[in-house]
Amino acid sequence: MVNGVAVAGPPASLPPDTEQQQTQAQKQKKTTPPPPCNLAEAEDRLELGKTTRFPAQPFNPFYDPPCRFEAEVYNCIIRGNIPKDIDGTFYRCMPDFAWAPLYEDEVHMNGDGCIDAVRIHDGHADFKQRYVRTERFVIERAARQAVFGKYRNRYTDDPRVKHKIHSTANTHVVFFENQLLALKEDSHPYAMDPDTLSTKGPYDFHGQYKAATHTAHPKIDAATGEFITMGYEAKGDTTTDVVYYLFDKNGQKLEECWFTAPFAGLMHDMAATDKWIVFILPPLKSVPLDLLKTGHHHFAWDDDEPIWLGILPRRNPRPEDVRWFRSKNAFIGHAGNAFDGDDGCVYFDAPIVYANMFFFFPPLDSDGPPAMPSAPLQDGHGGYVRFKLDPNAIDNYVEATTLVPLTGEMPKVDDRYLTKQYGKLFLCIHTNSDGSPSKGGLWNTIAICDVETGKHRYWSAGDSTVLEEVAFCPRTKDSPEADGYILTMASRIDKMLTCILILDSAKIEEGPVAIIELPFRLRLGIHGSWVGGDQFAERKELCDMEGVTDEVLREFQTAPVTLPDVPRRPAIQYPGPPPGSPAGFSGPPPPGFKGPQPGVNGHHAPATNGS
Numbered sequence: 024m025v026n027g028v029a030v031a032g033p034p035a036s037l038p039p040d041t042e043q044q045q046t047q048a049q050k051q052k053k054t055t056p057p058p059p060c061n062l063a064e065a066e067d068r069l070e071l072g073k074t075t076r077f078p079a080q081p082f083n084p085f086y087d088p089p090c091r092f093e094a095e096v097y098n099c100i101i102r103g104n105i106p107k108d109i110d111g112t113f114y115r116c117m118p119d120f121a122w123a124p125l126y127e128d129e130v131h132m133n134g135d136g137c138i139d140a141v142r143i144h145d146g147h148a149d150f151k152q153r154y155v156r157t158e159r160f161v162i163e164r165a166a167r168q169a170v171f172g173k174y175r176n177r178y179t180d181d182p183r184v185k186h187k188i189h190s191t192a193n194t195h196v197v198f199f200e201n202q203l204l205a206l207k208e209d210s211h212p213y214a215m216d217p218d219t220l221s222t223k224g225p226y227d228f229h230g231q232y233k234a235a236t237h238t239a240h241p242k243i244d245a246a247t248g249e250f251i252t253m254g255y256e257a258k259g260d261t262t263t264d265v266v267y268y269l270f271d272k273n274g275q276k277l278e279e280c281w282f283t284a285p286f287a288g289l290m291h292d293m294a295a296t297d298k299w300i301v302f303i304l305p306p307l308k309s310v311p312l313d314l315l316k317t318g319h320h321h322f323a324w325d326d327d328e329p330i331w332l333g334i335l336p337r338r339n340p341r342p343e344d345v346r347w348f349r350s351k352n353a354f355i356g357h358a359g360n361a362f363d364g365d366d367g368c369v370y371f372d373a374p375i376v377y378a379n380m381f382f383f384f385p386p387l388d389s390d391g392p393p394a395m396p397s398a399p400l401q402d403g404h405g406g407y408v409r410f411k412l413d414p415n416a417i418d419n420y421v422e423a424t425t426l427v428p429l430t431g432e433m434p435k436v437d438d439r440y441l442t443k444q445y446g447k448l449f450l451c452i453h454t455n456s457d458g459s460p461s462k463g464g465l466w467n468t469i470a471i472c473d474v475e476t477g478k479h480r481y482w483s484a485g486d487s488t489v490l491e492e493v494a495f496c497p498r499t500k501d502s503p504e505a506d507g508y509i510l511t512m513a514s515r516i517d518k519m520l521t522c523i524l525i526l527d528s529a530k531i532e533e534g535p536v537a538i539i540e541l542p543f544r545l546r547l548g549i550h551g552s553w554v555g556g557d558q559f560a561e562r563k564e565l566c567d568m569e570g571v572t573d574e575v576l577r578e579f580q581t582a583p584v585t586l587p588d589v590p591r592r593p594a595i596q597y598p599g600p601p602p603g604s605p606a607g608f609s610g611p612p613p614p615g616f617k618g619p620q621p622g623v624n625g626h627h628a629p630a631t632n633g634s
């Protein structure tokens with residue numbers, strides 16, 4: 024100590040020679056460069072930058088780190104042949120964190136919304152991926168790091184953004200008024216150009232939409248073009264206010280009705296019939312505002328609360344018309360469909376789980392951070408069920424009956440049958456290696472279910488692939504229900520690549536008729552939509568066509584390529600690729616080539632052009 028102030032140096036108890044040796048060692052450490060190392064060793068030695076150091080959570084259950092890129096692929100590589108009667112665009116939403124989250128218990132559903140578009144026409148497929156320019160995305164791009172805090176908790180933000188729009192626009196994308204609406208249920212939709220994928224900005228139905236929030240699962244009635252929608256916590260965080268809106272096909276407001284729910288909670292999806300709207304309120308309750316202010320998650324499961332289902336007349340509704348039914352403690356994430364029965368009842372169908380599927384929002388009294396449950400969540404799965412909701416019932420308790428005994432999710436029906444009596448359902452399920460249905464695992468199988476008989480047909484992609492919610496393209500405008508093409512994204516875990524599969528619903532068991540291959544991996548997506556080519560006001564290219572003038576198009580777009588007769592340089596005959604060869608590789612594999620390896624993001628094949 025010198026005048027009461029500690030001075031730098033070794034502890035006084037060390038012998039002098041040891042002090043000298045240590046000082047020498049410290050000097051050497053500072054001046055000696057690290058020993059030579061290979062790249063893998065260097066990766067271990069060098070720390071990732073803080074703003075892009077993504078934690079393992081919320082990126083489980085398998086290695087699925089953010090992509091963080093935007094891309095175009097013109098004329099994607101295709102295996103097989105895309106049927107010529109497929110004409111339209113498959114849009115899909117992906118939560119993709121642009122920046123490392125600020126809190127370690129962040130949830131996957133708070134990633135930045137990235138929209139994928141796969142435009143299919145005349146047997147070709149083009150691809151584009153772009154982030155939605157939400158207010159959050161723009162601010163964080165300027166800051167080069169995350170600025171917004173935890174999912175739906177503005178009290179964990181940098182105070183400068185507390186009152187900004189929090190939407191990540193990452194859940195669903197639908198087509199309305201000749202534009203895309205990228206949806207997140209805590210905010211208004213974001214409107215996007217369907218061709219450039221540029222963001223127009225928040226959309227409020229021309230000033231007619233007054234609620235603070237808007238569902239990610241509106242319904243479009245194919246018969247009328249009407250847009251059926253709702254918002255919960257509609258007057259702000261944790262409020263019990265719910266709003267229902269009906270717009271005509273031009274975005275003109277037809278109905279608006281405000282009412283209250285039994286409690287504030289996660290009302291993720293909804294359903295509709297010709298006459299009624301169905302609201303779904305599982306016991307994932309919004310926590311009190313005081314808890315939000317302490318940094319708590321927005322939702323907490325309540326084991327003692329039933330699931331509630333509300334119905335409201337679709338036309339001329341009044342707040343007092345809402346009727347709430349209760350059932351067992353259960354989780355319904357997504358609606359399959361609903362329709363009016365001849366008996367005046369509302370029939371509502373959905374997959375149901377008698378457990379908290381969102382385990383990352385545990386009950387309030389749980390100790391410690393949220394953890395994966397010890398028992399598979401699917402153990403509590405009740406299959407695809409039907410609720411009969413009688414508007415004139417005296418008792419408000421209802422029980423579900425099983426329609427399809429499958430452990431599945433992401434239910435989807437032929438869009439032409441939404442709100443109507445229907446017979447077919449698409450479902451994501453998991454099957455074992457031998458093809459038998461299983462209770463757990465990531466979805467690797469697409470099933471077409473008959474909701475009357477409970478039977479299903481399916482195709483499994485195998486153990487190393489994860490499949491996503493399907494989009495359905497009818498074979499023709501008037502083809503029978505569910506007759507057409509099924510599109511789904513497939514994550515190849517073994518190759519760390521993503522492809523788009525096209526299956527013929529009439530022969531789903533045979534597997535894809537075409538595979539659209541992407542030269543990179545995408546993160547797992549959430550929801551998406553098929554938009555037929557006839558729905559666009561104008562037919563445009565999806566990808567950048569800079570330099571391709573009308574003159575070039577006239578000469579080369581349709582005319583076949585002809586080659587002069589040059590015997591010494593025979594034209595390549597494009598033999599089919601050998602089995603297992605990488606995308607775009609038309610010849611035999613080069614010596615030593617073993618195919619893409621797990622963890623390698625890309626192809627190893629050399630370019631082959633025959634020259």
Ligand SMILES: [Fe+2]
Nearest residue numbers: 240291357550
């Ligand atoms: Fe959803």
